[in-house]
Amino acid sequence: MTSIAAKFHIGQIIHHRLFDYRGVIVDADPTFSGSETWYERVARSRPPKDEPWYRVLVDGGDHETYVAERNLEDDASGAPISHPLVERLFSGLQDGRYRTRTPHN
Numbered sequence: 001m002t003s004i005a006a007k008f009h010i011g012q013i014i015h016h017r018l019f020d021y022r023g024v025i026v027d028a029d030p031t032f033s034g035s036e037t038w039y040e041r042v043a044r045s046r047p048p049k050d051e052p053w054y055r056v057l058v059d060g061g062d063h064e065t066y067v068a069e070r071n072l073e074d075d076a077s078g079a080p081i082s083h084p085l086v087e088r089l090f091s092g093l094q095d096g097r098y099r100t101r102t103p104h105n
Contacts, residue, residue, distance in 0.1 A: 004030045006052040007069055011090060011098035014056065015075040016067060018045065023056035024081045024098055026064065026089055034066060047071060057083040 006028045008014055013024050032039065032049035039049070047068030054072065056065050059081045078096045080086075090098035 004050075004052060006030070006054075008052075008054060008072060008074075009097075011100055013075045013077075013079075013081060013096060013098070014054075014072045016056075016065075017071050017073055019071075022059040022075050022077075022079075022081065023065070024059075024083070024086065024090075025054050026057055026085075027055040029053045032068070038066075043068070045071070057081060057085055057089075059083065 008025050008028065010025050010028065013022060015022050030052055032053050034053075047070050052069040054067050054069065056067055056072075058065055060083075062084050064085075076096070080093050081098075086098070089101060091101050092099055
């Protein structure tokens with residue numbers, strides 16, 4: 001069985017290449033785990049399903065997105081993310097990365 005390594009990690013601040021928004025990663029899937037209906041309706045650029053996908057809290061909003069790895073890049077600004085769930089999920093920002101409140105596998 002082949003293991004897929006995620007490029008980004010929970011708590012990492014990212015920038016979406018296509019839609020020009022920042023966010024913080026809150027979960028990662030080794031491959032696409034959404035429905036075919038959602039993929040056909042929302043994933044218009046048809047990113048690969050066999051690569052990592054991420055749940056991202058969107059800076060300046062109150063929603064999250066589900067994004068393919070190929071559409072993300074590291075955000076080196078060091079600026080915090082403004083989202084109502086950040087304080088609930090993370091204990092603080094340190095060295096440009098959020099520390100999780102609960103350990104993850």
